[in-house]
Amino acid sequence: MKIAIISDIHSNLEALQTALKIIEKSGVEKIYSCGDIVGYGPDPESCALEIIKKGINSVKGNHDAGVSGDSIIFNFNSYAREAILYTKRVISYGVEQFLKSLPYNIIEEQFTIFHGSLIPKEPFEYILTEDLVMENFSYLTTPIGFYGHTHVPCLCELDKNNNLKIIDFKQKKKVFLERSSKYLINVGSVGQPRDGDPKGSFLIFDDNEYSVTLNRFNYDIETVYKKIIEKKLPTFLGERLFSGF
């Protein structure tokens, strides 16, 4: 079975719709989201409704928590805070309640879906060091953990001898996994990539051949930029989409 994992849509409807079109054509049976459906972008309501309509299983990101009252918005930088205040103004009560209801983790037989970190008291920690990778592996109860939050794709393998390998996922589009290893795999961001490549990112996991494929796609950034300006969101939030940083 093929499973798609998307993350960090960030109210970017054009990117989400493009990703979903590619996913539909790829023979995917189930879609999961690693959170941050909203925040930064101009279309939080439509993005959330698309997730609900397509029956996509999502966890809660820090921006989803920020708009639905679970997280203190002073923890965000000024651009993120402005976008959270905008999002709170434009979303319906139903979408707010949906975001509030999202779990922090989804645990399936083969994989766990989470946003930032598996450390119980720090769900929105950024996994940026090898120590944090190892700490997160210690909480992983399934063979694979899929996550987002940094907006940078990354594949970490802990083999049966406890050796950690960090694989450059930007270059390698398809990776065959070892059944004797454990993995933490960052699927990148659909709506605001930050690895220097403005293309959106998502992942397809094939549990038969036991592989993961990172998909990068072009979408209509110009339209999203125009909407960001129209909605009076910070211009920087539109500009960064062109550079992918």
Ligand SMILES: [Fe+2]
């Ligand atoms: Fe995010």
